[in-house]
Amino acid sequence: MKDESGLSALHSAATDASNVHLLKIGFEGLEGFLAKTNDLDSVLRDLSEMDDANTRKSAIALQKQLHALEPSVTMVGQVKSGKTSLVNAMVGYPNLLPADVNPWTSVVTSLHIDPTASKSSNRAKFKFFDQDEWSRLIEKGGRMGELASRAGADEELEKVKQQVEEMREKSRTRLGRRFELLLGQEHDYDSFDEELIKRYVCLGDDFGDDDTSTSTDGRFADITKSADLFMQRAEVPLKLCIRDTPGVNDTFMMREQITIRAIRDSRICVVVLSAHQALSTVDMALIRLISNIKSREVIIFVNRIDELSDPATQIDEIEQSIRETLRTHNGPADAQIIFGSAYWAGNALSATLNCLSPDSAQSLLNWAEKTLHASKKIDTPQELVWKLSGIPSLYAALSERISEGIGQDAIEKIARCASNLAKGIEAASHRLASCPDGAPTFCMDKQTLLSELERIETRSLRKLETDFETLVSSYHSRLERSHKSFLERATASLVMHLEKYGEDVIWTYEPTGLRLLLRSAYQIFGANTQKMTKDLFDSAARDISEIYKQAFGLEDNFEIEAPVPSRVPPPIVIGQTIALDIKGNWWKNWWQRKRGYQAYAANFNEMIMAETDPIVRDLKVTQVASVQNDATSTLKQFLAEQRSTLLGFGEHGGCNQEDFDGIFGSPETEGRLNAMKNTIANLARDAA
Incomplete structure (x- = not known):
């Protein structure tokens, strides 16, 4: 017997315009890492206040490195896994990126989140394929065309050529004489919205000329190679880049090449699967890619559990199936697996829980009975659904990997440089103290x-x-x-x-x-x-x-x-x-x-x-x-x-004590150096 009162509570949820405060839930695992970055930033600030020009310059440069740290997460997934919907939910914009793009679309979209930026600094940059990349597609049909040509598969090769020609003609129709001129170019905007993004990453079917077209969806999508969106999100505690890739299953295998480069540039890879598909031989291209990444750097998010009739029972079976497939095909068998629903997350963010279908709401309650435990803290309906969506668990997994991986590596690297600056000052101070007349050489x-x-x-x-x-x-x-x-x-x-x-x-x-x-x-x-x-x-x-x-x-x-x-x-x-x-x-x-x-x-x-x-x-x-x-x-x-x-x-080298104090700050220099050294030593112990 299901809890009908729970279903009523969900349907009676408040209808606030935005619940972006939910983004804070799940990042608690970053607290230790953020404390270390603050300690290191404090050391660098002290060093940058030294009057010695070289010390100040070096410390400021290290501060910039620390502040510029932006861990990147590459998202890859199955067809119809809801990967883009998941990305939208992760950044707090449920409808930002079009989730139903044409299979030809080969755009890598990087969402750069900055908690310290102002909302007015939101901007977008779109890059187009260059002439060589486009020529490879047009003349050879991409990787698939090259393969078919080598194999002598005339029928397949002809199909590829027909598809390429069709795509080229549609692009010429949409862009006219500007088509070739746009290749290799960039378009920059001081702001963005859903309509702008659709012009570059979503393919439409029919387009008129500039005067008669009633829609600009997908106008540049054929030739767009990458999109970078820069946005403020005060709720996310650190800079983060979430990179939505086109996948590995397009006609010309362009997506695969682009996705390979995106994964290579990241330290964390999130593989998005559909709860209805798990993993099968159809997904071998996906498994082959992630099998070359360390298990600890791979997170598997099984999406769309809202469509399962009995997630409490079915999820255990799905996880066993995924792990068996990964073991059989030499994939990262120890990768963490998280289950969730971007659909639930989007409704929690939009405060539209009353819009959940009856079947989805029933699945939600079924999953809640298995995973939620009684606690003194009373969550709002939106917070409960947000937790059940799996997004906080995904945030927690990302937080762990940032703290122990790319984040810790950056701290260790910068802390060593800061330590050397402090040791240099200490060496000069030691030389001064060893000279009785106060005038060392x-x-x-x-x-x-x-x-x-x-x-x-x-x-x-x-x-x-x-x-x-x-x-x-x-x-x-x-x-x-x-x-x-x-x-x-x-x-x-x-x-x-x-x-x-x-x-x-x-x-x-x-x-x-x-x-x-x-x-x-x-x-x-x-x-x-x-x-x-x-x-x-x-x-x-x-x-x-x-x-x-x-x-x-x-x-x-x-x-x-x-x-x-x-x-x-x-x-x-x-x-x-x-x-x-x-x-x-x-x-x-x-x-x-x-x-x-x-x-x-x-x-x-x-x-x-x-x-x-x-x-x-x-x-x-x-x-x-x-x-x-x-x-x-x-x-x-x-x-x-x-x-x-x-x-x-x-x-x-020939300065006296008064000169030294003028160069390196004040008579309290030794005390400041000791404090810096202690802070750096603690960071080093954490690294070890």
């Missing part, structure tokens, strides 16, 4: 100091480059061996199949083995790179520490903090769709057109080599360049900071 002349710093920089950068060359050479060899071994095994399997079954039985071969080998090679490269980079950074920091000791006459226990090595980005491209992943009639046609076993083998080898080469090349070039560039820039920045600090203190 710098123990190293400027030219010697410059020479030593140059020697450290040259040696460190050269070693970094040499060590990378060694690691990359070994990594490339491992990738090439894996690639060659896979092609040999697959070709041998094909020949064996033909000898046993002939040409009428279609042969299939899973590329999972190749992906596992490539992933293993990349993981080994990543681990070796992290160790090598850390060792080199530690060595550079020891060399700088020695200069401090010589220049200021310090004890042996003085140490400069080494920079933190950057995270190795996940190899998302390994999950890219290749020919062997696609099962369909065009494969059958391809086999039947070949004549002779050698033709099968040679053509197969050639086609799969062409299909997999881009993946291997991306792992060799793009991923390696990202890791090496990060390491090089981090090292250069560290050395530049130390050069600036040491040269600055060298210029003050």
